[in-house]
Amino acid sequence: MRKYYLLSIIAAFLSISATGYASRLKVYSFPKHIAAGQLATIIFENPKPDQPIARNKCTAEKLIAWVKSDVPILRIEQKGKQVFTSLGSYLSEGDSVIATYMVPVSLEPGDATLFLLNDRDASVPYTFSVAPVMETRLIKTAAGFISPLGKITVIGEGFVPAEVLDPGNAIKELQMNVGYDKMSLSDQWLTLHRRIANDWARVAMGDFLQVEQGGKKWELFVESCGLLKEGLTLDFIAPPDIKPGPAMLTMVLRKDKCVAATSTPLNVTVQ
Numbered sequence: 001m002r003k004y005y006l007l008s009i010i011a012a013f014l015s016i017s018a019t020g021y022a023s024r025l026k027v028y029s030f031p032k033h034i035a036a037g038q039l040a041t042i043i044f045e046n047p048k049p050d051q052p053i054a055r056n057k058c059t060a061e062k063l064i065a066w067v068k069s070d071v072p073i074l075r076i077e078q079k080g081k082q083v084f085t086s087l088g089s090y091l092s093e094g095d096s097v098i099a100t101y102m103v104p105v106s107l108e109p110g111d112a113t114l115f116l117l118n119d120r121d122a123s124v125p126y127t128f129s130v131a132p133v134m135e136t137r138l139i140k141t142a143a144g145f146i147s148p149l150g151k152i153t154v155i156g157e158g159f160v161p162a163e164v165l166d167p168g169n170a171i172k173e174l175q176m177n178v179g180y181d182k183m184s185l186s187d188q189w190l191t192l193h194r195r196i197a198n199d200w201a202r203v204a205m206g207d208f209l210q211v212e213q214g215g216k217k218w219e220l221f222v223e224s225c226g227l228l229k230e231g232l233t234l235d236f237i238a239p240p241d242i243k244p245g246p247a248m249l250t251m252v253l254r255k256d257k258c259v260a261a262t263s264t265p266l267n268v269t270v271q
Contacts, residue, residue: 025072025116025123028096031157035131036107037205037255039088039100039159039232046097047072047118055090058225060102060161071099072118078107078130084117088161089227098229102161103130134158134261136251139231145269146211146247149185152220152236154209156263159232160253162206165221170195186240193239196221206254209236213247213270244270 026045034040039060053071071090076083083106087099109132116123135158142153174180174191183191200208200221209220218239226233247270251263 025118027114027116027123027126030114030126031128033129033131034103034158035134036103037105037160038103038134038136038253039161040103041098041100041157041227041231042087042116043096043098043229044072044116044123046092046095049092049095051092053090053092056224056226057088057100058162058164058222060088072116074101075115075117075122076104076107076112077115078110078112083107089225089232091227093229098227100227100232134160134253134255136253136261136263138249138251138263138266140266141249141268142233145271146238146242146249147271148238148240148242149189150238151223152209152211152238152249153226153233154236154249154251154266155228155231155233156251157231158253158261159207159234159251160205160255160260162222162225163203164224165196165199165203167192167196170199189237189240193218193220201257203254204257207234208252208254209234210250210252211239211242211247212250212265213242213245218242219252238270242270246270 025047028043030042031040071087074085083104085101085104087101089100091098107130109130111127112130114126114128136156137158138154138156140155142155146152170192171180174195180188180191207222211218211220220236223235223237247268248265249268250265252259253261
């Protein structure tokens with residue numbers, strides 16, 4: 001009789017454990033190696049498939065206190081310490097979600113453990129490695145080519161949170177001083193980029209796209225950002241004086257006003 005009683009208790013415990021495990025969010029993929037301060041992508045089970053959410057943010061939000069959110073948050077553990085952080089860009093598609101988060105700058109190089117938290121139990125723990133230095137990679141351009149004054153949407157990994165520079169004040173200044181609205185689109189681009197070069201120098205952290213062709217280089221600032229299952233996206237406007245033929249794109253990460261990482265150049269065609 002005692003044997004059957006013990007078996008009943010074990011069966012009940014396994015049933016409870018299985019139920020608890022089933023209620024946990026499933027993490028499908030996430031970066032296994034990334035530096036503190038960089039944006040990472042994570043794909044996981046959609047906790048609310050009946051409530052589509054599409055949210056794009058170039059910057060990282062600071063989680064000041066534990067508050068009820070419409071999306072999960074993250075708990076990262078390392079060396080006995082816990083850090084809570086929020087998800088930035090968030091795109092739900094059916095039963096999956098792809099989102100971004102900034103790896104907390106307080107983390108040290110070495111192993112860490114990540115949990116997703118929402119109104120259910122914490123997800124199964126997932127380990128990753130905090131890299132000692134930043135690395136970034138360009139995967140491709142969305143269109144497969146670029147064109148003068150056209151939008152360049154690059155898809156990549158390992159970007160950093162960036163303020164989108166607002167050219168509004170610069171345009172007003174140029175309008176009063178040099179008649180900006182009377183210029184051709186080509187001259188507007190060149191004049192505005194020369195003016196905003198002063199603002200670039202004051203950006204402590206950001207993503208900049210270098211375009212190189214025939215020994216000439218242009219440095220472009222972020223117009224907007226987004227998210228795809230293939231990775232993070234950043235939008236730039238191509239220079240007007242780039243010529244048809246081959247060119248190279250390089251992503252440059254800036255941190256504390258210094259170059260923190262440079263991607264391997266991506267070969268593209270200008271049409």
